[in-house]
Amino acid sequence: xxxxxxxxxxxxxxxxxxxxxxxxxxxxxxxxxxxxxxxxxxxxxxxxxxxxxxxxxxxxxxxxxxxxxxxxxxxxxxxxxxxxxxxxxxxxxxxxxxxxxxxxxxxxxxxxx
Amino acid sequence: xxxxxxxxxxxxxxxxxxxxxxxxxxxxxxxxxxxxxxxxxxxxxxxxxxxxxxxxxxxxxxxxxxxxxxxxxxxxxxxxxxxxxxxxxxxxxxxxxxxxxxxxxxxxxxxxxxxxx
Numbered sequence: 714x715x716x717x718x719x720x721x722x723x724x725x726x727x728x729x730x731x732x733x734x735x736x737x738x739x740x741x742x743x744x745x746x747x748x749x750x751x752x753x754x755x756x757x758x759x760x761x762x763x764x765x766x767x768x769x770x771x772x773x774x775x776x777x778x779x780x781x782x783x784x785x786x787x788x789x790x791x792x793x794x795x796x797x798x799x800x801x802x803x804x805x806x807x808x809x810x811x812x813x814x815x816x817x818x819x820x821x822x823x824x825x826x
Numbered sequence: 827x828x829x830x831x832x833x834x835x836x837x838x839x840x841x842x843x844x845x846x847x848x849x850x851x852x853x854x855x856x857x858x859x860x861x862x863x864x865x866x867x868x869x870x871x872x873x874x875x876x877x878x879x880x881x882x883x884x885x886x887x888x889x890x891x892x893x894x895x896x897x898x899x900x901x902x903x904x905x906x907x908x909x910x911x912x913x914x915x916x917x918x919x920x921x922x923x924x925x926x927x928x929x930x931x932x933x934x935x936x937x938x939x940x941x942x943x
Contacts (some may be wrong), residue, residue, distance in 0.1 A: 717868070747931065756830070756916050756934030757869075802869070814932075816868035 719817035732822045736782045736786040736803030744806040751800045829853040830936035847902040849917030857922040858900040863914040
């Protein structure tokens, strides 16, 4: 069964600290993996997208990694800011003729001053 | 400015009402989607339209009826909804390719928060 699991469910950190969010998936055949940021009351916004051959992708203070062998991805946030408080959603795309998106439940991050 | 606009942002309706959600995209995309987002659950894909043709219907109850008159507009018509239908309804768009639509990034609107009394 295609699944995407994210951990932790929620996380609280102090402003300026780093953090890492995890995404494990059992999706086959794998096409790509995306991380989205969703602010409260807003729609998700794409942060990164990685295909099978990519190990890491950065977008400012956000760095995503992908290990296709272990089927794990992480999203590392450097020098966190208050505006990083949001839900972070991992989405894996599978393809078997037509594409499918499998969504994780997200990690809710709270950055405190 | 997300490029995908949803109206209304909030909607409260009774179970016997009929209402419609609207989505408009200004990105030149040719695939549009409806998602349901409930608390502590993954986004649930409801419908996919590819070049105005419905290509996905994930066992959505008939009380939800989508309409896609052109590649820029998408509607979700609602009637006789249930309390469990209360959720955030998100619209998204993307480019479609010959292999389908899953390999292109999706752009989301900010959703319609729906509450069923």
